[in-house]
Amino acid sequence: MTNYSTAIDRKWQKKWEDTELYKFNADKMDKKLYVLEMFSYPSGSKLHAGHWFNYGPVDSWARFKRMQGYNVFQPMGFDAFGLPAENYAIKTGIHPWDSTKQNIKTMETQLKAMGAMFNWESEIVTCDPEYYKWTQWVFLKLYEKGLAYRKKAPVNWCPSCNTVLANEQVVDGACERCDTEVTKKDLTQWFLKITDYAEELLNDLDKIDWPEKTKSMQKHWIGKSTGAEVTFKVKDSNISFDVFTTRADTLFGVTYVVLAPENPLVDELTNDSQREEVEQYRAASKKQSDIERQSLTREKTGVFTGSYAINPINGREIPIWIGDYVLATYGTGAVMAVPAHDERDFSFAKKYNLPIIRVIEGKGGEELPFTEYGTMVNSDEFDGITSEEGKIKVIEKLAKQNMGSQKVNYRLRDWLVSRQRYWGAPIPIVYCDKCGTVPVPYENLPVTLPYDVEFAPDGKSPLTKSEEFINTTCPHCGGKAKREADTLDTFVCSSWYYLRYADSKNTEEAFKPEKINKMLPVDKYVGGPEHACMHLLYARFLTKALRDMGYLNFDEPFTSLTHQGLILGPDGFKMSKSKGNTISPDEYINEYGADVFRMYLMFGFSYVEGGAWSDDGIKSVARFVDRIERILQNSYAILEENKNLKTSMDKAEKELNFWRHNSIKQVTADTEILQFNTAIARMMEFSNALSKYIQENEINNDFLKETINDFLRLLAPFAPHFSEEYFNRFNPYTSEDNGYSVFNQKWPEFDEKALIKDEVEIAIQINGKIKAKTNIPTDLNEDSIKAIALKESSIKEALEGKNVVKVIVIKGRLVNIVAK
């Protein structure tokens, strides 16, 4: 009778908790290992299969590391603020505080049922004032350093969520959350100056062990572009403006310039005769998203302002246009147009009949637009110079007249962090008529989020409706003042949580630097890839900013990162309630136990790829657990009954010993790189060998027991409750401390010698047909193998009257005799 069940899960969960098995040992820092999984939003009411896929296998990895002697820190918490929780509250009519608290309770119970070795004593919940007090502290520190500022800017507005969105939250022109098309609004908002760190964020990607794809997404998002700024004077005026170009070598080919419609110079530059047309065009372009404006296939449009500029390199007069293919937010919001060598400029020039002058020649005679590098032509003294050289020489000449300089541009924009929503950490700022913008003094933190607020979104910050919250006194002059009513983007809360875990109970400071500097960086971080350019970039920025303030002594928060794959519904589609293809972990765990569920997730999928759920898959893992349970029970009975004290290592022992050490070697290597599916396949091989051995009648008791202990130690990370149960059965432990646990055992090491099989069975063929099988020593040379094969009696017989033409030996497998 097999008896692994949820009762066994619960029994060991309780014992592990009672004996504080996972408590982090602060005295053993030389072997510390900080393993972190992205914490979850308590927005839905329950954990789903995806959470389990993130947390379960990583917990197995952490257990494996613990047994290898690492002092593992694996904390867990909840990313509790933000739109998902607030929208859930709006949908259900329950206050976000209440629903969040309830959801966290449910999720904690579920997480505990997983039996993961989380350091619950370090749990954090970001909507807890004890936590967001320090989020506000982080914000004020950034403000103090000039890294947080407020400015009026055209921002992304989601008309459905009724809030602004960071650039990162706009996907193909639509809101990341609800897919509604995003519009632009001019609003005064808070920003964090992540752009100050653009260069370092880019360069330090080389220092970290992250998936290449994620690194390249960040690289692209940061978007470094090396070029130059060139100054153009406006004809008959003292106005001038700069353009950003990556092709200064084409300066002689500029036949017009284009300003973004939003460029503040447009008003001044527009002639009366052109004004109406320009205004119409500007109004129309407001409705276009940046994505549309950058589309390569869209027809380029624009309007002439009536003014002219002077090309600084040759004094030529060129018309100034506006056009929406020029973005206000990139470079200087103005471009020099070179239709002969740029696709967009070319189609624009064709459409409006503007001149096209070739200034770059390739091998000769290329059609226009020719966008590659080549040799400069029609460029006065620069003729004959290559593009690469020309880019430098042209700017050198302009620099002497103060009309140009080398310039690096980044696509990365500052991070917009204010939200017109209720469920977030209040921004700790006060506005006073006399003193202006005043930060809330540190000793007055937290600025508490009030409970009684009408939080349904209407475009205005809900906190403006709370008289009690909004009216305050100025910390500076004591006069009447108003609080900032916007709350912080939830990504601010999660940009520093991995620091707080390491000192989560500190009431005096956000964290003690000495503690953090020992515990961090996070050694292994695992979570979904969807945060590549948000959370994972923000956290890197914040770490660097706090480092520069002297709080941290490391440059990167997450040394090594893995993205788990996605578990799909049984139909192969992404799980969703509307499709009815979701898998609820709870039901499966009740039926099979946590270990079967966890092991199925590890065995049924490649960890980084994921795949479709299969009930047959989990059933086969359940059968595997049944089978090993029977093997263990039989072995137990044999050890009890077998009084025949065999001590020798005979053929059967050697065979099992091979599988034992082979499994140790392979399981260790595979688990190390989170390749759980092949590791478990090795355990299946090992269990087959064990089963075969105990069916032989003569058993070496000591050897069997040793082997079973190794088997259980190898299995322990994958099936923690089950292995603990059987490890304790085979090794009854009486003392009071927690030496009982298999997780306090050392991870087994393999013996290279056991991997050399003394004998192998080879097949002997004549003309490709198997005629005999025989065992030979593994280390024989080819000639000896040939000799043995030819001496085999059945072979001798079969070769009677024939001529042996050739003998082919495939070592360790077969001998083929070619005979006529």
Ligand code: ANZ
């Ligand atoms: C003249 C030129 C000639 C350009 C040529 C390209 C080819 P990256 O590499 O992405 O940085 N540009 C500059 N500011 C812009 C803006 N605000 N909106 C739209 N386009 C802008 O691209 C830099 C190039 O994009 C610049 O180099 C400029 O066009 C254009 F044969 O200048 B170039």
Ligand code: ZN
């Ligand atoms: Zn004041």
